[in-house]
Amino acid sequence: DGGITQSPKYLFRKEGQNVTLSCEQNLNHDAMYWYRQDPGQGLRLIYYSQIVNDFQKGDIAEGYSVSREKKESFPLTVTSAQKNPTAFYLCASSTGQVYQPQHFGDGTRLSIL
């Protein structure tokens, strides 16, 4: 879906460094989500937001932080507290209504130098 843009596609982090992953959508969706994808483990929810200026922790929020200051933007910061940050990160959005699927971005692959 061209409506969700994640950047950068590849990101490298040094030990002890915070990095921010960008996610922008122009679908006018209320809800946005961040997932972590590791081989063989499917999609695990990090944080989600159902409305501007509000967000909730998902299943694996430790070591991550988010903000939702604008409807179209939901950046994810991977902090130095996240001890195993190497993964593929997917951002998604939906209308937030019942019976509606999520639309995904192309993902960001984060690696530790």
Added chain:
Amino acid sequence: GENVEQHPSTLSVQEGDSAVIKCTYSDSASNYFPWYKQELGKRPQLIIDIRSNVGEKKDQRIAVTLNKTAKHFSLHITETQPEDSAVYFCAANTNAGKSTFGDGTTLTVKP
């Protein structure tokens, strides 16, 4: 919270054969079950979905069945083609719109 189990984790079929992927969920409040296909290096994309008040839905070669009593749902792909090779994820949604995903099934269709 919701827990979704997906089987098998890998599936290899010959071109033209059928493929079946099964998922079970734990939360009886889940009422929407989408299936996503993720090709190598690409984003997951919705291929079919089913609501809790429907038992079966079909779209060309793809069908999904839901057994609400047993809390399981399945994806059926008939006449498989090499381009069906991908990772398939099932998911279960509650009214809040939050999805819980299965761990994925890697389908390989051999020509």
